[in-house]
Amino acid sequence: MPTRERVAAFVAMVESNRHVEAIEAFYHPHASMQENQQPPRAGRDALVEGERRMLARNRVHTHPADVILVDGDRSVVRWRFEFTPHEGGPTLLLEELALQRWEGDRIVEEQFFYDPVQMRPPG
Template structure:
């Protein structure tokens, strides 16, 4: 079960842009990550590779400071806001809810929920 300080460290790593390192430092070796009801990605190395590829496709990703999250035993819920600027300088925003199951001080399972119809809407062109 994570303590609040450990969850705060994870959130800070993501907000500061260390997405791949956050996976390395906060996820179990066999962790899963799932978008809405899609097939889960499995294994920390695969999660890190997927995140590195996503970061390489864009010019910049900004993670807004988190104002809402809950820690209840092994369950954590985080409301994220991401702004991605692509290589043609168009910025898009995603509002996302992440539900996590922690095993000790590492994330074992994570599932993201967002409205795919409005995800990544243009916020600045």
């Protein structure tokens, strides 16, 4: 089960836009991530590669998390991200809740909950 300090350290790394490093440092090798009700993506190496691909397409600005809850082996973080495509185009603002399950000091499962309408360009 993570300490509040461990979860805060994870949040601080993401807030500093060190997304790949956060996955490498805080996720278990067999971790999974899931977008809403989509099938989960599994394996830390695959999660790192997916994050690198997303960052190759977008500049990401991470807003400070304003809600961080820790209860036993679960945590919830309310995130707000801005994604601006490197190739041009509108900036998308994504607000989501990330529900995480930890084993010791590593995240093993993470599910993101957000309104998919946010992923559409404005207008």
